[in-house]
Structure formats: C-alpha cells, structure tokens
Amino acid sequence: MTTQTTTAPHGSLTELADGVHAFVQPDGGWCLNNAGLVVGADRTVLVDTAATEARARRLRDEVERVVPGGPDFVVNTHFHGDHTLGNGQFTPGAVVVALEGTRAESEEAGLGVHDIWPHVEWGETPLVLPDLTFQGSLTLRAGGLRAELIDVGPAHTAHDTVVWVPERSVLFTGDVVWSGVTPFVLFGTVTGSLRALDELRALGARTVVPGHGPVGGPELLDATGAYLTWLQQVAEDGVRDGLTPLAAAARAGLGAFAQLVDSERLVANLHRAYAELDGLPPGAPIDVPAAFAEMVSHHGGMPACHA
Numbered sequence: 001m002t003t004q005t006t007t008a009p010h011g012s013l014t015e016l017a018d019g020v021h022a023f024v025q026p027d028g029g030w031c032l033n034n035a036g037l038v039v040g041a042d043r044t045v046l047v048d049t050a051a052t053e054a055r056a057r058r059l060r061d062e063v064e065r066v067v068p069g070g071p072d073f074v075v076n077t078h079f080h081g082d083h084t085l086g087n088g089q090f091t092p093g094a095v096v097v098a099l100e101g102t103r104a105e106s107e108e109a110g111l112g113v114h115d116i117w118p119h120v121e122w123g124e125t126p127l128v129l130p131d132l133t134f135q136g137s138l139t140l141r142a143g144g145l146r147a148e149l150i151d152v153g154p155a156h157t158a159h160d161t162v163v164w165v166p167e168r169s170v171l172f173t174g175d176v177v178w179s180g181v182t183p184f185v186l187f188g189t190v191t192g193s194l195r196a197l198d199e200l201r202a203l204g205a206r207t208v209v210p211g212h213g214p215v216g217g218p219e220l221l222d223a224t225g226a227y228l229t230w231l232q233q234v235a236e237d238g239v240r241d242g243l244t245p246l247a248a249a250a251r252a253g254l255g256a257f258a259q260l261v262d263s264e265r266l267v268a269n270l271h272r273a274y275a276e277l278d279g280l281p282p283g284a285p286i287d288v289p290a291a292f293a294e295m296v297s298h299h300g301g302m303p304a305c306h307a
Helices: 053-066 100-109 190-201 219-240 245-252 265-277 288-299
Strands: 012-017 020-024 035-039 044-047 073-075 095-099 132-134 137-142 145-151 161-165 170-172 207-209
Touching: 012 053, 012 207, 020 053, 035 053, 035 145, 035 161, 044 137, 073 145, 095 100, 100 132, 190 219, 190 265, 219 245, 219 265, 245 265, 245 288, 265 288
Parallel strands: 044 073, 073 095, 095 132, 170 207
Antiparallel strands: 012 020, 020 035, 035 044, 137 145, 145 161, 161 170
C-alpha cells in the first residue's frame, strides 16, 4: 500500500451559538483537526490552530473575517502538531496559553511530525511555544463569555485541556473526544480517557466540538467511550490468551467501529492498553516509535495524511 498524497479541502468557520464558532476540517483524519473561536465584546479566544502553513493561514483568514484584529489568546489543548504548529500565524498579537506540561511536551516534540509525513507541504511552521502556562484550571474572560480551561489529563496525552463555554453550553474537547474518527491514545491512556469522559459528561454540554470530525452533542462522548471500552476488552482478551497487540488486533477485527476514519490506530491503541494492564501508570511514556511501526505494518503502509 502506498501513501496517498492528495490534499483534503480546507476547513471553514461556522457559528454554533452567539459568539462561539467551530473551524472544522473534513474528514478529520491524520492532521485534519478542528479549532474553535470564542468572541466576546472585548476579547477573543482561539482554541487550537492547524498543522500546515496553508491551513493555519486559512484559519487566520476565517478568524479575521469575524474578528479583524485576530484573537487575543490562542489555547493549545495538547502538544500534537496539528493543534499547535499554526501558533506562529497568530503571534505576537495573541498570547499562546497551555498547561505547563503541554508546553514541555511541545518543546520536546519540536517539528517531529514533519518527519513522519515528509510528503506533506508543511510550509513555514516555526515552533512557537506557549507564553502563558497554568496548572489545574484557568478562566479567560471574553466580554460576557467565559472560556474555562480545564485540565482533564492524562487522557489523549499526558496533559489535556478542554475549553468550556458555560454561557453557551459549548465544549471544545481537543482530542479527548472524536466524531466519526478512531480515537488515538498511544501518547495518553485508555483508563484516563474514560475517566475524563465522565468528567466532561458532568458539564452537561449541549454542543460538543471534538478534536477531529463533525460537531455534535453529548452523544460524541458516549461514542468515544464505547470505542475505548471495546478496546479495553480486546486488550484484556489478548493478554489472557497470550497474544501480542498486533495479533490481538488481527483477531479482533473492527466490528462496529469498522467505518471510523483511521481504523489502523487499533494496533497503536492496544500497545497503550497492554502497557496499562501491565501496570504502567496512565500517561506514562512507552515506546511510541515501535508501536507506531507495528501500526504501519498492520495497515500495510503509512497511514494517509491529507493535510
């Protein structure tokens, strides 16, 4: 199988509620993430950016259509490049905000995603680290709206932020929640993700903007949880029967989750689930390159990245 090199359509900004917008990039596969915008009377908060220069410029153009001066704050929900490498399109005008742990992970990761998919037209994506960091929670006030930054990690990664806008009942989840796209917990935790989903349910959001895939409601939390619960069972069965993660994935197939985008992630996810069953604390480091390589082998080649 050869790597596909086609480019997906660019995303667009849609108003979900008064002053709250979502930037969605179909089909939500590798490096095609979502972003969000909270616009108040005197301040604006952008939630995440985009992977490539061209995509980040498109996001900037869409934001400036609503807020000509651009955002005052950019929140990075976690360290992965699809959510952070566009930071430079919004600085120095905006202050970049993230968990302290996310900043450290971003610095360590650098521009490594460029090496994973060298065929992608990344353009100029300088590493711009967060200026303002926090632990636990932080509220950014935008006029009459609050953007409540809540640490729910470890989940998708060791450090994950969601952004809750209580006045509009809109929740931006980063990659803790997925919509029509296979969840990915290689850098995070299965058990921690399930715990985080319970915390998010308690917020009672009417509108949920996932890290990848179409906007929905609280059913997206349940769909993500259903996959992770199934993943956990596949891992438990595999460990019981003495199977490797690769063998467990081959035996399990995909069942009800066969139609999710990027289904090959099952193998990498099983590496994380196996490590947790072996006693590894949630979010602790594992051999990511080895797990990713087995995923590629199972898939028959590098997964397609259409960024």
